[in-house]
Amino acid sequence: AQELLTKISEKCFKKCITKPSSSLDSSEQKCIAMCMDRYMDSWNLVSKAYSSRIQ
Amino acid sequence: AQELLTKISEKCFKKCITKPSSSLDSSEQKCIAMCMDRYMDSWNLVSKAYSSRIQ
Amino acid sequence: AQELLTKISEKCFKKCITKPSSSLDSSEQKCIAMCMDRYMDSWNLVSKAYSSRIQ
């Protein structure tokens, strides 16, 4: 789970923070929250697809 | 060799599968086969160049 | 320190050598030297910012 959290941080930083400013503004925070939710959605989808394929 | 195979898979996926569809079509398969051959050609060339340099 | 040196080499190769030729020309050497200095400047700055944040 630690590794997953590290991945999320790196991926969502790249997607959401293109010009780092003096604080996380509200649109960046919204982007990070969405990015994290989508990353988990994707993770669960990949997990399901992979499981059904290797069975 | 396992690591090399992992590298090949990642590199050739990026080069050959830009829009994953419901199966590997023939042009994708052709691209993967070529990509793998070229990756091995490159590997052998790098190996030779590196060997002759460090001797 | 070895890891840092490896990072510098990879980053500065990407920034400075786009078309590898038969030798490092003077503009490439200049670029590499600057790149390395800036990478170290950045490293020291990151180190300071991180230290003051986690204290």
Add this chain to the structure above:
Amino acid sequence: QQRAQFQEQINKFNDICWETCIDKPSSRLDSKTETCIVNCVNRFIDLNLFCAQKFAQMIQQNGGF
């Protein structure tokens, strides 16, 4: 331990398919993106199998690579 290995595999696949299928994160995964992710996983497995087979042949034919 097997669970850790499974998660590592999923992390790797998700990394690749995220880069392949997601441009900007939005309020939900639409069906087009979902299809892309599922296809991505399956084509990446196909490609892995294809390459592993071809690689084994290469090694046999050349007695190494």
Add this chain to the structure above:
Amino acid sequence: QQRAQFQEQINKFNDICWETCIDKPSSRLDSKTETCIVNCVNRFIDLNLFCAQKFAQMIQQNGGF
């Protein structure tokens, strides 16, 4: 050992902030680039804390992920 861990962390942060803030290396870091790097470090720490919190909530709510 703790020192090694610290350096590894700095390497990772510097990797990300270098990619974010530096386009072409020049004869010195100008103040704009310095500000970018310092902000980058701090926003990346903010984001890490934000994600870790949200992640912990997710796991609690769903009993896993």
Add this chain to the structure above:
Amino acid sequence: QQRAQFQEQINKFNDICWETCIDKPSSRLDSKTETCIVNCVNRFIDLNLFCAQKFAQMIQQNGGF
């Protein structure tokens, strides 16, 4: 073991030179691409030596970095 280390090194060099020299895989490596790969390996070694030397100087002059 030494063989494994050699292969790891080649994997890394090939990774970098593949990205530097190959755009789309074609039916064979043309001579231009071959030259690019050989030059890439040699310039990457040059750059490594150059940086290692400069790095050692830095550490000596500053008593650290």
